[in-house]
Amino acid sequence: QSALTQPRSVSGSPGQSVTISCTGTTNDVGVYNFVSWYQHHPGKAPKLIIYDVTERPSGVPDRFSGSKSGSTASLTISGLQADDEADYYCCSYAGSYTVVVFGGGTKLTVL
Amino acid sequence: QLQLRESGPGLVKPSETLSLTCTVSGDSIGHTSYYWAWIRLPPGKGLEWIATVYHSGSTYYNPSLKSRVTISADTTRSQFSLTLNSVTAADTALYFCARHRFYGSVPSNWFDPWGQGTLVTVSS
Numbered sequence: 001q002s003a004l005t006q007p008r009s010v011s012g013s014p015g016q017s018v019t020i021s022c023t024g025t026t027n028d029v030g031v032y033n034f035v036s037w038y039q040h041h042p043g044k045a046p047k048l049i050i051y052d053v054t055e056r057p058s059g060v061p062d063r064f065s066g067s068k069s070g071s072t073a074s075l076t077i078s079g080l081q082a083d084d085e086a087d088y089y090c091c092s093y094a095g096s097y098t099v100v101v102f103g104g105g106t107k108l109t110v111l
Numbered sequence: 112q113l114q115l116r117e118s119g120p121g122l123v124k125p126s127e128t129l130s131l132t133c134t135v136s137g138d139s140i141g142h143t144s145y146y147w148a149w150i151r152l153p154p155g156k157g158l159e160w161i162a163t164v165y166h167s168g169s170t171y172y173n174p175s176l177k178s179r180v181t182i183s184a185d186t187t188r189s190q191f192s193l194t195l196n197s198v199t200a201a202d203t204a205l206y207f208c209a210r211h212r213f214y215g216s217v218p219s220n221w222f223d224p225w226g227q228g229t230l231v232t233v234s235s
Contacts (some may be wrong), residue, residue: 100163
């Protein structure tokens with residue numbers, strides 16, 4: 001069982017928006033602003049799409065956005081495209097003992 | 112452009128030791144702003160962080176794996192390595208190496224870029 005809880009799957013039609021939640025605790029997401037999100041197309045290297053809760057690396061479209069409220073972080077993808085169909089994982093710093101935790105992953109299906 | 116490539120055996124017998132190497136090209140692993148990490152993806156499960164190393168030798172481990180894992184860095188070869196002892200079927204996974212932005216003057220926590228991954232199967 002992963003430390004961070006994500007929905008197993010979400011879906012949306014092209015052009016729509018979807019939000020993926022990532023629920024942690026007051027030991028990780030709730031206390032640190034070090035949440036990152038990754039997009040993984042099977043067979044390829046995972047790709048960083050959000051870091052430090054809301055920041056986008058260079059080259060990542062502004063259709064991808066991140067936020068956080070309490071111990072739950074969220075990734076919103078607007079203007080869904082076929083290529084967005086992938087697995088998405090959240091990650092958080094969790095202090096000097098546990099250090100890093102990931103979510104169980106969410107499969108996004110573009111209908 | 113920074114690139115990482117994992118290498119190692121695809122099949123390991125139960126109770127034996129898994130050894131993987133990540134070769135980094137396009138930058139030095141001695142870069143002061145970055146650390147280097149191993150992460151795995153078991154079939155049907157989520158990502159699991161295994162360990163992180165700094166070029167100076169500082170290491171950080173997942174508490175659940177710490178007793179079986181060693182991570183090390185070789186700046187002369189621009190490589191870092193992972194060993195996992197006493198493997199079982201539960202260690203079957205796709206193993207990734209990645210650059211880790213971690214502690215430092217501007218602390219953070221993200222992994223980028225990642226290698227393509229190498230599949231390790233534990234079976235007799």
